[in-house]
Amino acid sequence: MRELVRLGSYLLGLSRGIRLSRLSFGAAVAAGMVSGLSLAALVAVVNAIIGGSGSATGALAWAFVALVVLRPALRFASQLLLIRLTEHAFFALRVDLCRKILATPMRHLEELGRHRLMAGIAGDVGQIAPAIVLMPTLLMHLAVIVGFLAYLGWLYWPLLPLLLVCGAFGALTSRWAMGRAMALTAAGREWYDALFKHFQAVTDGAKELKMNRRRRSAFVAGLETVARAHRREMRRADVVLAGVGSWTEMLFFLGVGGFLLLGPRLPGLGPEQLIGYVVTVLMMRTPIEGLINGLPTLTQAAVAARKVEALTASLAGQLPDEDAAEPRLPGAAWRELELVGVTHTYRGEAEDERFLLGPVDLTLRPGELVFVVGGNGSGKTTLAKVLLGIYAPEEGEIRLDGEPVGDHNRDAYRQHFSVVFSDFFLFETLLGADTPELDRKAREYLDLLRLQRKVRVSDGVLSTVDLSQGQRKRLALLGAYLEDRPIYLFDEWAADQDPQFKEIFYHHLLPELRARGKTLVVISHDDRYYGVADRVVRLEHGTLRSVEDGRTVAAGAPRGLEALARP
Numbered sequence: 001m002r003e004l005v006r007l008g009s010y011l012l013g014l015s016r017g018i019r020l021s022r023l024s025f026g027a028a029v030a031a032g033m034v035s036g037l038s039l040a041a042l043v044a045v046v047n048a049i050i051g052g053s054g055s056a057t058g059a060l061a062w063a064f065v066a067l068v069v070l071r072p073a074l075r076f077a078s079q080l081l082l083i084r085l086t087e088h089a090f091f092a093l094r095v096d097l098c099r100k101i102l103a104t105p106m107r108h109l110e111e112l113g114r115h116r117l118m119a120g121i122a123g124d125v126g127q128i129a130p131a132i133v134l135m136p137t138l139l140m141h142l143a144v145i146v147g148f149l150a151y152l153g154w155l156y157w158p159l160l161p162l163l164l165v166c167g168a169f170g171a172l173t174s175r176w177a178m179g180r181a182m183a184l185t186a187a188g189r190e191w192y193d194a195l196f197k198h199f200q201a202v203t204d205g206a207k208e209l210k211m212n213r214r215r216r217s218a219f220v221a222g223l224e225t226v227a228r229a230h231r232r233e234m235r236r237a238d239v240v241l242a243g244v245g246s247w248t249e250m251l252f253f254l255g256v257g258g259f260l261l262l263g264p265r266l267p268g269l270g271p272e273q274l275i276g277y278v279v280t281v282l283m284m285r286t287p288i289e290g291l292i293n294g295l296p297t298l299t300q301a302a303v304a305a306r307k308v309e310a311l312t313a314s315l316a317g318q319l320p321d322e323d324a325a326e327p328r329l330p331g332a333a334w335r336e337l338e339l340v341g342v343t344h345t346y347r348g349e350a351e352d353e354r355f356l357l358g359p360v361d362l363t364l365r366p367g368e369l370v371f372v373v374g375g376n377g378s379g380k381t382t383l384a385k386v387l388l389g390i391y392a393p394e395e396g397e398i399r400l401d402g403e404p405v406g407d408h409n410r411d412a413y414r415q416h417f418s419v420v421f422s423d424f425f426l427f428e429t430l431l432g433a434d435t436p437e438l439d440r441k442a443r444e445y446l447d448l449l450r451l452q453r454k455v456r457v458s459d460g461v462l463s464t465v466d467l468s469q470g471q472r473k474r475l476a477l478l479g480a481y482l483e484d485r486p487i488y489l490f491d492e493w494a495a496d497q498d499p500q501f502k503e504i505f506y507h508h509l510l511p512e513l514r515a516r517g518k519t520l521v522v523i524s525h526d527d528r529y530y531g532v533a534d535r536v537v538r539l540e541h542g543t544l545r546s547v548e549d550g551r552t553v554a555a556g557a558p559r560g561l562e563a564l565a566r567p
Contacts, residue, residue: 029139031078036143036287038071043283044151047276075140082135090125093308097121100315106390112314119196120311124304131294131301138294141287148284155280156273158266159259163281166255174244178295181240185303188233195230198223238296245292252288256281334401334416334486337364337519341396344386357382357542359396366486369510369520371530371550374539380523381422383539384491387521389414418480422491422523426472430460430482438482445481448509449474450501470496477509488513489521506532527553 045067049060101109101117109117153160201219202209209216259278269277343358357379364370372380385391389398389410398405398413405413430442442457451474456463465475473496480488494502506529510520522533530536533550 028078028081028135031074031081032135032137032139033143035071035074035078036140036145037147038067038074039140039144040147040151042067042071043148043280044154047279078140079137090128094121094125097125097308097312097315100312104315105392106385107392108314112311113197114200116193116196116311118200119193120308123192123196124308124311127304128301128308131297134294134297138291138298141290144287145284148280148287152277152280155276156266156269159262159269159277162258162262163255166251166258170248170251174248177240177244177247178299181237181244181295181299182303184233184237184240185299186306188230188237189303189307191226191230191233194226195223198226237299241292241295241299244295245289248288248292252285334366336399336401337487338362338399339387339393339396340399342386342393342398343395344382344391344393346382355379355382355542357386358393358544360386360544362537362544362547364487364519364521366519367514367517369514369532369534369550370522371533371536372521372523372539373525373527373530373536374545377541378539379542380539381491382542384419384489384521384523388417388419388489416485417487417489418483418485419489420473420476420480420491420493422493422495424473424476426465426476427479428462428465430457430462430479432483435482441482442478445478449478450504451475451478468496470498470501473497474501486517487519487521489523491523492525493522494524494526502526502529 042064045060045064049064097120149160149163152163198219202223205219209219256278259274259281264274339360339362341359341361343356343360346355346357355377360383372383374380382391386393387398389405392407392410400413400416403409430438435441438460439457442460443452446452446455446457451467451471454464454467454471455475462475465472467475473493477490477493494505497505506526510522510532513520524530530553531551533553536546536548536550536553538545538548
């Protein structure tokens, strides 16, 4: 019962903002309850017809017909209202979760882990829905039990206290078992997070696992360990719930036997009343069984609801990563972008793993081509994420035309950038590029990127993204071209390109963008092309070591940071 109330409360919480949601939920509950009570009334009418006089038969017959029509109609109405409400609520839940994820700072999302986010969206939401749809039936079963108890009290009230004592004893013992099942299900749900992480690794790392038998065997062994632990906890929960059903059934029939043995000795209880009592109690078996059969679904849904609530609270507890400030139009004029004493600490999965970037002082201006270089682990990608506004500086500040970038305008600041990450994601649709003659412009860029024979565009939809990694990166560059933002950032974009297209990228694409007034920040290891850059920014262990003229670097005579920090 407590889990039913919890889920009902959770559904109402999800339904906030949906027009007439509370009224619909109340109507669904009322219809289910009345439907259950009508079944109890129907049993009472049948008993009255069997033992009644002929003068009452006509009225009872009409009552019988009315109840036969009323009960299924109310049951259908209750299910229809709650299903409709549930669809609205879970539509809102899924969309709200996605919105919160997109509005949560990237650092916190990385700490949560992709597997936890996907387990919440794909797993937990799916666990809650069946329980909500089941609620009208469970409410009806409760109403039937209440109606039957009222009828039994009217039929012969001295036996009712005994029935209630038996029911209370069964409820108390079942409550303990339910608590145990909830704890086991919650433990199983924690293992599900780890299991989902392994599932993710199966798809993301399938090629690597195929190439190394020992690695594959070790991975499968780890997967089996986690899956076995998850299965163990869930099986224990199911065993406890199965025991609840058997225990309740035993108590039920012991109670029926007690009535049969005790009934003839009770004053004023005739054979017809005793038969009516036993028949009614036996009919209570169906709704009681329905409630017990719904316990596993309720238990899993309650645990899932807690996980979703915890995930939602974790996301909502962060400072919003978007703001109401209106971004400048793409291509809008700007004069200067400054990083002043910026630092950021990158925290790895291990608690003692820390990487400090900065302090960094750097200035960018329109029409510049800047290379960011350094060894692996030097902080290039971290600097890029800070520059893009994905990570917020811990110390120092970013200024655009003298205005500090903070929580109130960080999202508007990010709209100045087009970026292709090293671990980019390629959408199959040119989302957000709703410009006139989109298909024509896209085809022009496909020609420029030498992809016209591989990919077609129709109504902003790409015909395929199933390409080589280098070609996929070119396709990602297509989206950046169409965005037409004033600042471009490319993170190791040329790493997967063949030598011919590297030449095109460094000697044609980048100069062409710079000629259009774009500022270009390129993370690169291709030292043979450093002469293309206006400046080369060197990082080492998170520290900005030098800012040098690109032509000077290419000639092998770097100048110092002091000479070129502000060109």
